[in-house]
Amino acid sequence: MGRIVLYDQTNFNGNWKQFEYDVPDLAVDMFVKTAKSLKVEGDHWVAYQGNNFTGEFVVYGPGDHDQLGSMNEQIVSLRLVREKLGNPNIVLYQDVNFNGQSRDVEEEVGDLKKGGFPALVSSHRVKEGVWLLYEGVRYTGNRLITFKGDQWANYIQFSWNDKLSSLKPLKSSDFEV
Structure with a gap:
């Protein structure tokens, strides 16, 4: 099981939203192009700059990501990586x-x-x-x-x-x- 928490400020400050499922459009959750930091628990997540898992992306592994670099205020959709990562x-x-x-x-x-x-x-x-x-x-x-x-x-x-x-x-x- 995986969970991602997006924050609208760096260093995990400000408003936040938590997700445990794929989100094809963060606008529905009123959090599109807002995230400046995030935390990942469990499985990896892919953050995309486009709706429906399209455009440029960054894969975030478990841990605290206090700044997002090129994805700062750019995340539009999220996909949970459910696949086993051994034996590719x-x-x-x-x-x-x-x-x-x-x-x-x-x-x-x-x-x-x-x-x-x-x-x-x-x-x-x-x-x-x-x-x-x-x-x-x-x-x-x-x-x-x-x-x-x-x-x-x-x-x-x-x-x-x-x-x-x-x-x-x-x-x-x-x-x-």
Whole structure:
């Protein structure tokens, strides 16, 4: 079980709201783009800058986050990470619709080309865990997050076809990603 408490001031001061469930739009709870600090208990939470879990995001792990940096007064939606974070596994496919060469990945890869994946990636399936996908090598550039059970058949719809360069699983020890 996870819980997140958002505060409208740094260092856990001011008005606050507590959540134990996904929130696709904080405007409904009158707390959109208000948070300046937060506390996480239990499982990780993903804070997004867009409605319905879209846009830029930061993953917050258990603990006290007294300032939010780039997410200061930017949080619009929240998603609780319910997935188990041990034994991560994602299958990458060369072509859309899970075709072409494929490879199971169970650990972070800072450069897919050097990591032995001979072709570009156009689709994936997440078997276990939560994965952060990066457009640049060594976890740089634009990024996406994908969860256990996700099946992205065509990266073209995300403007990501043949752009995935590195990826890593979310770990239970991650404080902020």
